[in-house]
Amino acid sequence: xxxxxxxxxxxxxxxxxxxxxxxxxxxxxxxxxxxxxxxxxxxxxxxxxxxxxxxxxxxxxxxxxxxxxxxxxxxxxxxxxxxxxxxxxxxxxxxxxxxxxxxxxxxxxxxxxxxxxx
Amino acid sequence: xxxxxxxxxxxxxxxxxxxxxxxxxxxxxxxxxxxxxxxxxxxxxxxxxxxxxxxxxxxxxxxxxxxxxxxxxxxxxxxxxxxxxxxxxxxxxxxxxxxxxxxxxxxxxxxxxx
Numbered sequence: 495x496x497x498x499x500x501x502x503x504x505x506x507x508x509x510x511x512x513x514x515x516x517x518x519x520x521x522x523x524x525x526x527x528x529x530x531x532x533x534x535x536x537x538x539x540x541x542x543x544x545x546x547x548x549x550x551x552x553x554x555x556x557x558x559x560x561x562x563x564x565x566x567x568x569x570x571x572x573x574x575x576x577x578x579x580x581x582x583x584x585x586x587x588x589x590x591x592x593x594x595x596x597x598x599x600x601x602x603x604x605x606x607x608x609x610x611x612x
Numbered sequence: 613x614x615x616x617x618x619x620x621x622x623x624x625x626x627x628x629x630x631x632x633x634x635x636x637x638x639x640x641x642x643x644x645x646x647x648x649x650x651x652x653x654x655x656x657x658x659x660x661x662x663x664x665x666x667x668x669x670x671x672x673x674x675x676x677x678x679x680x681x682x683x684x685x686x687x688x689x690x691x692x693x694x695x696x697x698x699x700x701x702x703x704x705x706x707x708x709x710x711x712x713x714x715x716x717x718x719x720x721x722x723x724x725x726x
Contacts, residue, residue: 537702550713572668585655599644599706599714603655 497522498604499587504611512574515607517586518567526559526569527601528554529585535586543569544591578612583608613637616703620719625693626725633688633720635677645686646675650700650719659701662686665713667724673697682726695726 499518507513519526523551528540541561551561558577563569573580587601619634630699636657637643647659677688686703703717 537716538714539713543711589658599646599704599712600658600661601648601656601714603657605655 496602498586498588498602500607501585501605503605503611505609506612507540507555507576509577510561510575512572513576513580513609513611515571515584515586515609516574517569517571517588517604519586519588520602523588523590524566525589525591525601526563527587527589528569528571529581529587531585531606532549542570545593554590560575561578576609578611581609581611613706614631614715615630616705616717618701618703618713618720620720621718622721624721624725628692629724631688631693631697631722633686633701633703633722635717636688637684637703637705637715639684639705639707639715644706644708645677645679646706646714647671647686647688648702648703650702652676652699656702659688675693681719693722693724695707695724698722698724706721 497557501516524545526543530538530540542549543563546563560572583606585603585606587603589601615638617636622651645662648656649659650656660669662679670676675690677686679686700719700721702719704714706712706714
């Protein structure tokens with residue numbers, strides 16, 4: 495089965511430290527999403543890439559968060575400096591968007607990175 | 613404003629009971645509709661989707677959903693639930709076509725007692 499791979503699975507860090515989460519989308523998928531999931535807010539879209547270009551990062555706090563796709567096989571989400579309120583599960587998802595349909599929203603999710611900021 | 617409302621936040625059923633989870637959306641224009649499921653400790657998985665055609669959509673594991681355009685609804689149903697259906701269920705909507713991000717509901721937590 496093709497899968498989206500995320501690392502690390504778990505991260506515990508102290509406030510102020512830099513955190514980098516990585517995602518390997520499914521080979522051939524051209525859309526990549528970063529979501530944050532918390533009990534209070536549910537699923538929040540942080541950033542969205544299509545063909546490696548950022549299309550929407552309006553949900554991301556710009557002062558401390560950054561998302562990039564250095565190549566088609568790697569997406570990164572960085573938090574610097576981290577704060578306790580960033581504690582959450584961060585999911586990466588990928589999809590295949592074509593000109594004729596809405597496949598971009600048929601998403602395959604990774605297992606998530608559980609971040610705890612003390 | 614674009615939004616998805618899942619009315620039931622927590623549902624508790626006994627095995628073999630029938631299930632219906634409500635989902636209503638607010639979105640202008642043609643929509644695509646989705647149900648995703650998240651089993652305990654796992655990632656989200658697509659359960660079923662509606663793009664066009666027959667408004668009654670069948671998904672995996674015996675689930676189905678009906679798109680009722682006049683009611684802006686996409687309720688999820690299963691005639692007989694199993695303990696293994698215990699999970700969080702998310703309804704989502706997007707506009708038709710690409711570059712339309714998903715709008716998510718807050719989820720419904722389903723617990724099935726054996």
